[in-house]
Amino acid sequence: MLLLEVLGSALLGLALSATAARVLTRRLPSTKVVLVSGVLGALFGAYLTHFALGPGHNTLTATLIGAVLVSAVVLSLLLRPAAGPRRPSHRTPFSLPSRG
Template identity: 50%
Template sequence: MFLEALASVLLGLALALLATHRLAHRLPSRNLVLATGAAGALFGAFVTHSVVGPGNPLAVLAGAVVLAVASLSLLLRNSARPAFEAIRPKVG
């Protein structure tokens, strides 16, 4: 259980680092992104371990990755100019 938790936190941190590298312009501060990735992965590992039970480390790590990615996606902001503004008529 401890190794699953440690591995899931490391996976969450790796995903958060990847997100900050690729999407830095659309994310808030790096510290928040790192904390969210680690916490999301740890929570995902806990939920998956509770559902599938012990003895399935790959399933637990897969659940950790899924919830870490979902948590990180909630932090994404819109780009500077949304596409729908280009076609909306100006009033006034």
């Protein structure tokens, strides 16, 4: 059962990270970093969920859901802000407002 959890979570992390790398190409670092981070996040999520459930609650579904959630959190930490039109600041940096 443990082997299924490890293989399943690694495959789900790989699928999630490959999808993120394809959809959010401009907002993520290199594809290799994204793929490795997604798989490692899923493996850590599976371990964390398996440890949190404890002995006697070894359900494959819950472990895989935990793996996908942690992998999504790790991938969200890699996102950069979108490059769009920014509004110019009306005040200069470190300026104090005048009182009239």
